[in-house]
Amino acid sequence: xxxxxxxxxxxxxxxxxxxxxxxxxxxxxxxxxxxxxxxxxxxxxxxxxxxxxxxxxxxxxxxxxxxxxxxxxxxxxxxxxxxxxxxxxxxxxxxxxxxxxxxxxxxxxxxxxxxxxxxxxxxxxxxxxxxxxxxxxxxxxxxxxxxxxxxxxxxxxxxxxxxxxxxxxxxxxxxxxxxxxxxxxxxxxxxxxxxxxxxx
Amino acid sequence: xxxxxxxxxxxxxxxxxxxxxxxxxxxxxxxxxxxxxxxxxxxxxxxxxxxxxxxxxxxxxxxxxxxxxxxxxxxxxxxxxxxxxxxxxxxxxxxxxxxxxxxxxxxxxxxxxxxxxxxxxxxxxxxxxxxxxxxxxxxxxxxxxxxxxxxxxxxxxxxxxxxxxxxxxxxxxxxxxxxxxxxxxxxxxxxxxxxxxxxxxxxxxxxxxxxxxxxxxxxxxxxxxxxxxxxxxxxxxxxxxxxxxxxxxxxxxxxxxxxxxxxxxxxxxxxxxxxxxxxxxxxxxxxxxxxxxxxxxxxxxxxxxxxxxxxxxxxxxxxxxxxxxxxxxxxxxx
Numbered sequence: 001x002x003x004x005x006x007x008x009x010x011x012x013x014x015x016x017x018x019x020x021x022x023x024x025x026x027x028x029x030x031x032x033x034x035x036x037x038x039x040x041x042x043x044x045x046x047x048x049x050x051x052x053x054x055x056x057x058x059x060x061x062x063x064x065x066x067x068x069x070x071x072x073x074x075x076x077x078x079x080x081x082x083x084x085x086x087x088x089x090x091x092x093x094x095x096x097x098x099x100x101x102x103x104x105x106x107x108x109x110x111x112x113x114x115x116x117x118x119x120x121x122x123x124x125x126x127x128x129x130x131x132x133x134x135x136x137x138x139x140x141x142x143x144x145x146x147x148x149x150x151x152x153x154x155x156x157x158x159x160x161x162x163x164x165x166x167x168x169x170x171x172x173x174x175x176x177x178x179x180x181x182x183x184x185x186x187x188x189x190x191x192x193x194x195x196x197x198x199x200x
Numbered sequence: 201x202x203x204x205x206x207x208x209x210x211x212x213x214x215x216x217x218x219x220x221x222x223x224x225x226x227x228x229x230x231x232x233x234x235x236x237x238x239x240x241x242x243x244x245x246x247x248x249x250x251x252x253x254x255x256x257x258x259x260x261x262x263x264x265x266x267x268x269x270x271x272x273x274x275x276x277x278x279x280x281x282x283x284x285x286x287x288x289x290x291x292x293x294x295x296x297x298x299x300x301x302x303x304x305x306x307x308x309x310x311x312x313x314x315x316x317x318x319x320x321x322x323x324x325x326x327x328x329x330x331x332x333x334x335x336x337x338x339x340x341x342x343x344x345x346x347x348x349x350x351x352x353x354x355x356x357x358x359x360x361x362x363x364x365x366x367x368x369x370x371x372x373x374x375x376x377x378x379x380x381x382x383x384x385x386x387x388x389x390x391x392x393x394x395x396x397x398x399x400x401x402x403x404x405x406x407x408x409x410x411x412x413x414x415x416x417x418x419x420x421x422x423x424x425x426x427x428x429x430x431x432x433x434x435x436x437x438x439x440x441x442x443x444x445x446x447x448x449x450x451x452x453x454x455x456x457x458x459x460x461x462x463x464x465x466x467x468x469x470x471x472x473x474x475x476x477x478x479x480x481x482x483x484x485x486x487x488x489x490x491x492x493x494x495x496x497x498x499x500x501x502x503x504x505x506x507x508x509x510x511x512x513x514x515x516x517x518x519x520x521x522x523x524x525x526x527x528x529x530x531x532x533x534x
Contacts, residue, residue, distance in 0.1 A: 026283055026341060033334060053323040057367075061330025062360065068337050069356050105528060137320070137380055 004045060011038045029067050036060045050137050110146060218315045222299055230448045231261035237493045244497045271437035278344030279434065287342060288435065288442035291335025294328045295449040301325060302456050303383050305466045305478040313478070321382040322374065325457060326367060329412065333359045335446065336414075340431030351430030354420050354504060358411060361511040366408035368519035369401040372526040373461045386465030393464040400522040402462045404515055406491075409454035411511070413447060415492060417499035420507060455488035 015038060018031035036059050043052035144152055235250065235257065242249025250257040275284060301321040305313040318324060333356060340352020374380060376397060377388040385394075395402040411418040432443045459465055463484045466477030502510070 024280065026280065026338065030283060030286065030338070033331075049320055050323070053320055053327050056327035057323070057330055061327065061333070061363070065330075065333060065337070065356060065360055068334070068341070069353070069360075102524070105524070105531075109531060 001045070005042075008038055008042050008045070012042070026068070029064060032064055032067075033060060036064065050140050106149070110149065215315060219300070222315060223296065226296065226299055226449060226452070227445070229452060230445055231265070233448050233452065233489060234264075235260050236489070237496075240490070240493045241497045244494075265441075268438055268441040273437045273439060274434070276344055276434050280342040280344060283338050283342035284344075285439070287335050287339030288439045288446075289335075290338065291332055291446035292442045292449075294332035294335070295446040295453065298325050298328050298453050301382065302453075302460070303386070303465075304481055305476070306386075307383055319379075319381045319384075322370065322380050322385070322457075322461070325453070326370075329450070329453070330363060332446070332450070333363075335443070336431050339435070339443070343431075343434035345434055348431050348433045351433070355414060355431055358414075358418070358420060358507065358511070361508060362408045362411040362515070365404055365511060365515040365519045366412060368516065368523050369398075369404040369408065370457075370461060371523050372398050372401040375523075375526050375530050382460050382465075386460055386467065389464040389467055393462065393467070395462040398462065398522070398526070400518060401526075402458075404519050404522070405458060405462065408511075408515060409458065410492070410495060411507070413450045413454055415447075415451065416496040417502050418507060419501065420504050451489065451492055452485070455485045455492075458488055459484040 012035060015031050015035040019028045019035060022028045022031055036055065040052040040055045040060075043049070043055060238260075239249040239257070250260045253259045253263050275281060300315045301318050301324050303312070303314040303321075307313060336359070337352045337356040340348040340350075340355070343349070373385065373394050376394060377385040379385060379388070414420075432440055435443060459481060465484075466481045468475060468477070468480055
């Protein structure tokens with residue numbers, strides 16, 4: 001176990017160094033992918049199996065993929081897309097109703113739980129999916145959605161803010177357009193730019 | 201570590217033998233799935249299909265393999281050599297790794313019909329398929345040419361979008377079964393197969409599975425008419441072959457998952473328990489494989505923007521609603 005840990009630690013450090021020293025962004029991404037895999041194996045060894053699998057699905061599968069996507073698009077030039085009409089007023093009322101219903105579900109679920117949920121019942125390791133075992137799916141979900149519900153929701157909200165921020169920052173070249181008329185103007189400008197790029 | 205990576209009877213050479221046998225079976229299945237596709241499509245289009253090599257064309261896969269191996273292995277001058285060579289292996293290894301956790305029949309004491317009967321099997325499969333996308337996207341990028349890049353950007357967008365709806369459609373089954381173990385999920389379908397209570401999830405899963413494996417009518421990635429051959433345009437010989445094998449093995453994988461999660465796995469049809477479970481499992485998988493070929497020869501390709509709109513605006517909301525409804529049902533009942 002100790003030997004395996006040291007080998008993994010060396011691999012983790014080596015892949016991390018490769019990520020920051022690689023000349024090409026795509027090589028960095030490949031290094032980061034290897035890093036995430038080693039990290040997942042480390043989690044397995046610590047009996048946090050669910051965390052390890054989620055690490056693979058979320059970080060390697062989704063977030064790193066986004067990096068690849070951005071790198072591929074950055075090296076390919078113009079990305080055309082139009083602002084479109086503002087749909088917010090139309091969908092605001094149904095959205096609020098849906099959110100209220102969902103919050104009702106959450107309140108109902110939390111109300112059925114005891115006031116304090118134990119998050120760590122000893123350090124017994126065992127099969128994932130069995131309740132009462134460290135790192136099991138059942139306990140993980142239980143801890144996340146009852147005792148730690150507020151921090152969980154706040155984290156999700158912060159991530160959402162980050163996404164909106166990225167759109168605002170990336171949209172710097174295109175001026176922010178609140179009205180339909182100006183959206184059409186921007187779209188026309190972009191079409192002309194694409195045609196020009198095509199002629200060049 | 202108990203029970204997750206280590207199977208119940210974990211003598212290492214037993215596991216090794218199981219892996220070797222399984223590898224052989226999966227690769228052979230790939231070869232004959234390919235032949236079956238060409239044959240069946242031929243019949244559907246009123247032509248005989250491959251019928252020259254061997255009796256009834258049965259040796260066609262062998263000659264195809266020889267052809268691919270003997271072909272020259274080209275690497276474009278503009279390619280990124282490291283990533284270009286790595287990409288096909290990522291595709292194939294992740295496609296094969298999934299079979300380590302798929303159970304093929306009912307486990308009896310001391311005898312597991314899988315390399316490892318793990319308790320988070322379905323999650324591990326999802327993790328592996330999400331890593332498999334890198335083979336396509338990195339391969340297309342590293343080719344250093346225009347059409348492969350377009351193909352890989354398309355595929356990445358398509359796979360990431362449909363993966364969401366796919367994951368959501370599976371969670372409904374997990375909630376009903378109350379476990380993430382594949383054996384557990386199949387055992388909880390002894391009375392009622394999950395495709396009846398989870399009919400919405402089943403339909404969404406089948407659609408997303410076709411998109412996830414880049415098969416017609418969702419094969420935008422390799423739209424020959426507009427992208428030459430998509431992400432694998434620059435690949436030749438055995439490296440192209442690896443991508444090709446990975447695609448068919450992924451077809452087999454999603455058929456296996458659909459069988460395990462929705463069609464009751466090795467549970468017998470109409471109480472015919474005299475037929476062994478493995479036969480039922482293989483029959484159900486074969487049914488899905490046939491449906492794939494059927495789809496390919498029936499439907500025209502969908503336009504790219506419609507595909508994305510369908511994934512995000514129809515499938516994902518439907519899967520989310522299905523998930524919420526299932527969760528609410530289980531919460532109120534239990």
